Amino acid sequence: MEAVPSDVAYNRDLILSLLRANSSADSFIQPVMMTTARISQNANSAKCLLPLYEEIVGRGAAIGEAHLAIADCYKRGHGAPHDPEKALYHIREAISLDHEPAKWFYGHWLLNNDGLSGKLAVDAEAALKIFRELANSGKDPSTVSLAAADAIKLIIAGKTAQNSSSAELADIDRFCMRTDWLRGMSFSLARFYSDGIESKDFNGPEFSKARKFLVDGLNSGREDERQKCMSLLEKWNALPTETKLTTFSDLTLTEKTTLASIPIILAFWSIVGLSLLALVTAISAWAALVIACVAAAIWVIRLFKR
Structure with a gap:
């Protein structure tokens, strides 16, 4: 077997052990998520992992990410024989699992069907419908952002705001708020x-x-x-004109005087505040002493009356 990155080899061995142990479908989610990017980037990784992915989904594991990776490999002939029918089967399986990135990819396949040998007709209207649905109600932030940008591109293609419907203009405004592109x-x-x-x-x-x-x-x-x-x-x-930052030298004499007096004003009112606090504290101390003396006198008077 051709050499593969160490992390791919580790996850390959992990998947093999899970398959031998007849582990639950959920057990495969993490190793699949850890390796799908590697499959896309490296043909040797695809050759190594694609048969395992197919066995995972063949056992009924509902993992959209695995179906999408398999579909991409068969569409491109990447680490596997070029097979448009298998590519379409697996991407539609991923879509049936409500896998949003698969829906986004399928939308692009509808715009550019290279590698599908006429098995899928170009349909920009259907692609726009997919992008609109993802942009309006998708849950994956990255996919929503991409779909919103794609929807905008398709809506404005060959048009102007002057000959667009109010619904289209509203869509553009909404999608502009939902994309980073x-x-x-x-x-x-x-x-x-x-x-x-x-x-x-x-x-x-x-x-x-x-x-x-x-x-x-x-x-x-x-x-x-x-x-x-x-x-x-x-x-x-x-x-746009550049906004110049105002420096101290740009100020008028009155503004400079006002600005310079702020520390003095703050210091003055700090002293006044501290003085008042000290006065209130002193008055409180004397008041407490007077109250104590009065209470003592009342107690002595009552004692002599007995």
């Missing part, structure tokens, strides 16, 4: 909201959303995205 499509969103507007007042309210996305795109991790956003903002003469 906006900066990678800031320019596309800016064009979506600005194209078709007749006004040329690029600093006006009609362009406010477009400007917001362009400014946000200036912080994108992609250089090409930053450059496109910068170029359009320059064309619109709408580049």
